[in-house]
Amino acid sequence: MSKELEKAGLPVALISAMFPVAQQVRANRIVKGVSIPHPCGDPNLSKELDARLRREIIQTALKALESEVKGPTVFSPPVAMGG
Amino acid sequence: MIKIVHVVNQFFAGLGGEEKAGLAVGVIEGSAGAARGLEQKLGDEGKIACTVYVGDNYFHEHKEEALKAILDAVGAAEPNVLVAGPAFNSGRYGLSCVEICNAVANALGIPCITAMHEENPGVGTYREFVNARIYCLPTTEATTGMSDALARLARFAIRLARGEEIGSAAKEGYIGRGIRRIEKTDRRGATRAVEMLLKKINNQPFESELPMEVWDDAPPAPALARVKDRNIAVVTTSGVVPWGNPDKFKTYRNTYWRKYNIAELKELEPGKWEAVHGGYNVAYMNQNPHYGVPLDALRTLEAEGAIGPGKLYPAYYVIPGNQGSPTVMRRIGQEIAADLKKDNVEGVLFVAT
Numbered sequence: 001m002s003k004e005l006e007k008a009g010l011p012v013a014l015i016s017a018m019f020p021v022a023q024q025v026r027a028n029r030i031v032k033g034v035s036i037p038h039p040c041g042d043p044n045l046s047k048e049l050d051a052r053l054r055r056e057i058i059q060t061a062l063k064a065l066e067s068e069v070k071g072p073t074v075f076s077p078p079v080a081m082g083g
Numbered sequence: 084m085i086k087i088v089h090v091v092n093q094f095f096a097g098l099g100g101e102e103k104a105g106l107a108v109g110v111i112e113g114s115a116g117a118a119r120g121l122e123q124k125l126g127d128e129g130k131i132a133c134t135v136y137v138g139d140n141y142f143h144e145h146k147e148e149a150l151k152a153i154l155d156a157v158g159a160a161e162p163n164v165l166v167a168g169p170a171f172n173s174g175r176y177g178l179s180c181v182e183i184c185n186a187v188a189n190a191l192g193i194p195c196i197t198a199m200h201e202e203n204p205g206v207g208t209y210r211e212f213v214n215a216r217i218y219c220l221p222t223t224e225a226t227t228g229m230s231d232a233l234a235r236l237a238r239f240a241i242r243l244a245r246g247e248e249i250g251s252a253a254k255e256g257y258i259g260r261g262i263r264r265i266e267k268t269d270r271r272g273a274t275r276a277v278e279m280l281l282k283k284i285n286n287q288p289f290e291s292e293l294p295m296e297v298w299d300d301a302p303p304a305p306a307l308a309r310v311k312d313r314n315i316a317v318v319t320t321s322g323v324v325p326w327g328n329p330d331k332f333k334t335y336r337n338t339y340w341r342k343y344n345i346a347e348l349k350e351l352e353p354g355k356w357e358a359v360h361g362g363y364n365v366a367y368m369n370q371n372p373h374y375g376v377p378l379d380a381l382r383t384l385e386a387e388g389a390i391g392p393g394k395l396y397p398a399y400y401v402i403p404g405n406q407g408s409p410t411v412m413r414r415i416g417q418e419i420a421a422d423l424k425k426d427n428v429e430g431v432l433f434v435a436t
Contacts, residue, residue: 002433003301004416008424011304016435028303036436038367038374054373054380065430068306
């Protein structure tokens with residue numbers, strides 16, 4: 001799906017915990033998600049920290065959209081991610 | 084002697100070209116048109132009970148009636164095998180061959196074989212059907228390969244009619260359907276895996292027992308300058324939908340997408356949204372839908388100025404991605420892209436589970 005969006009000229013920041021698969025299927029802008037059932041955040045964190053982590057992930061995704069890439073590139077949110 | 088029904092379009096039945104593409108289903112006793120060629124290749128091992136034809140346009144414009152008439156004709160003839168095509172690079176014909184094979188195999192339990200060029204759109208549908216009773220042989224693009232295609236169809240049809248064991252796609256030369264076959268071997272998995280790995284390390288040819296889907300390369304779309312001035316939308320395969328699942332998504336193999344309004348919302352309240360998806364544990368997503376549609380973070384970034392005012396698209400796009408076939412997902416991607424472009428969206432945040 002994401003590749004069809006890219007083919008239409010829309011840059012896609014793909015937020016996924018399965019970033020090796022995303023690389024393998026050659027998505028171009030890949031943002032590391034936390035885990036498969038909760039890519040945007042971590043229920044093990046406090047509410048505040050969870051919200052902050054989610055903000056970091058989305059900010060990283062926005063940066064990915066601003067970045068020129070030549071092929072599959074993984075962007076990591078600048079925070080340690082728990083379990 | 085093996086009995087075969089051969090399905091062809093109006094052209095290969097010898098009835099006419101494009102001007103006859105509206106012809107309804109008809110039955111000719113014995114062989115006509117391309118079926119004569121097939122009968123020759125069968126030699127004295129088989130005969131054509133009847134030739135069933137349908138116009139290329141008629142089939143697609145009256146699919147239900149066409150399939151019903153074809154099923155009636157095939158059912159009455161009671162063949163051992165159904166042959167459709169070869170369709171070469173003709174799109175409508177290729178698609179109808181595959182759909183007819185699928186209908187006959189499912190309704191009558193008769194093994195079916197067709198043939199077409201690998202770029203024919205019918206091949207995509209054939210792969211989508213994943214029907215163990217249908218085989219599709221590759222052909223040339225143009226009809227110059229007719230004689231060879233008919234010869235291979237005849238050989239394959241005879242083997243199918245005799246109930247012979249058909250091996251893997253790689254071995255038998257049909258187009259792979261993505262069906263995992265169970266084979267007996269006296270060499271255990273670990274041994275085979277290590278052997279394969281050693282071959283790979285030594286750059287020797289090896290054959291995977293489970294080939295992966297081949298993905299085409301999309302060149303990266305150009306980056307967005309000043310992302311805060313750009314229209315951004317959220318697309319997700321997480322399956323987060325309004326509570327009650329109003330559009331009745333299934334937990335797997337969905338074939339359509341929806342978009343849901345978030346224009347007036349600051350956040351997604353738990354209990355008003357749910358995740359419909361059979362491929363992961365949805366408990367976390369149900370407790371906090373932001374794990375799939377991070378609206379709270381987007382509003383925060385909007386307030387901070389990282390996303391310009393009014394730049395977040397007023398709806399998010401969703402399909403539960405579980406077991407989506409690549410062909411369907413490509414189409415969904417194309418449809419969503421068209422919808423986004425119509426509303427001048429410039430970049431996509433895609434949350435995949």
